[in-house]
Amino acid sequence: MPEFKNLCLIRGDQGRTVGDLVDRIGGKWTLLILATLHDGRLRYTELKRRLPGVSHRMLALALRRLHRDGLVTRTSHPEVPPRVEYALTPLAVSLLPHAVALAGWAAEHRAAIDAHRAAFDGDA
Amino acid sequence: MPEFKNLCLIRGDQGRTVGDLVDRIGGKWTLLILATLHDGRLRYTELKRRLPGVSHRMLALALRRLHRDGLVTRTSHPEVPPRVEYALTPLAVSLLPHAVALAGWAAEHRAAIDAHRAAFDGDA
DNA sequence: CAGAATCCCGCCAGATACTG
C-alpha cells in the first residue's frame, strides 16, 4: 500500500519543509484570501469587503507576501483613482485543493475535538 | 466535476473553520510531532530526541494541546522513574494524509516559490 | 524521567494616521 511515504517530507531536513509551509500559508488570512480569489480576480477593496474582520494592514501584508511568493498576480492600472486587481496564479490553484481538504477535515471533526476538549477540561 | 464545493468551509462562518484549523495544527511543532508519532507510540524523551531543535517547554505544551484536542493519547505508567507514552488517535491518523499532501505540495513547489521571491526581491 | 513554573524576548497583528 502507498503508506505515507511523504512523511519524510514533513520530518526531513529537520522540519524545514513544514517550517516553510507554515511560513507561507500559516498566516491567519492567507488561505482565506486564496479561497476568496478563487472566485476570480478582485480589487483590493472588494477583497477586503469579502473578508470581514481582516485589518487594513494585515490584508496588505498578506497580499504582498502572496505576490512575492508567486501565489497571486498584482495588476495595477494606471488610473485615477488607482485600481489594483489580484488574481490567483496556477501555483496557488494547485495548492487550493489541499487546503480545501484540510478545511474539510477541520469542519468534519470540529465537534469531536470540541467534545474532547470539554471532557479534558472537565477533569480539573 | 467536483469543483471546490468545500471552499465554503474555508470562508463560511467568517473563517472560523480556518481559524480553528490554524489554532490546532498551526503550531510550529504540531505536525512534526504527529508525523513522528506515526511510527508508533513513543515516550516523551524519545519523542524529544527525534525532534532536533524543539525546546523542552514547547514539546510539553504542544503535547498537552494535542492531548486536549484528542489527537494523541497519553499513557502514564505508575513507575519510578515515571514513563509516559504518547500515541496517535484515529482522529490524528485521519488528519495526517492531508498534512502530508500539503507537505508534498510545499516540497514540490519550493523551488518555484524561491525563484519568484528572488525575482520579486530583485526589483528593488 | 516527565513536566510545571518563571522569566524574557521577538514577532504577529490591530488601530491609527499619513501619502500618491
Added chain:
DNA sequence: CAGTATCTGGCGGGATTCTG
C-alpha cells in the same frame, strides 16, 4: 482607492529552574 509608516499590546516560543 490602494497602499505605507508608526506605535502598541499580546502571544509564541526559547532558556532555565524546580518538583514528584
